[in-house]
Amino acid sequence: MLRLEDGLCSALDRDTWLCSIYENRPWVCREFEMGSYECEVERAESLTVSPGR
Numbered sequence: 001m002l003r004l005e006d007g008l009c010s011a012l013d014r015d016t017w018l019c020s021i022y023e024n025r026p027w028v029c030r031e032f033e034m035g036s037y038e039c040e041v042e043r044a045e046s047l048t049v050s051p052g053r
């Protein structure tokens with residue numbers, strides 16, 4: 001998915017932090033296991049990224 005200037009997916013609703021196209025999200029999003037090791041790494045990295053990345 002396209003990442004915007006803040007480094008987040010363009011389909012991510014910045015107010016709710018929910019996927020705005022959840023029912024039609026891409027295959028890779030469907031395969032990405034929530035709470036997996038990879039998920040935890042991505043979350044940790046996103047928390048260390050300063051705004052306006």
Ligand code: SF4
Nearest residue numbers: 009011012019025029
């Ligand atoms: S589930 Fe996929 S499409 Fe939806 S916000 Fe996350 S990365 Fe973007």
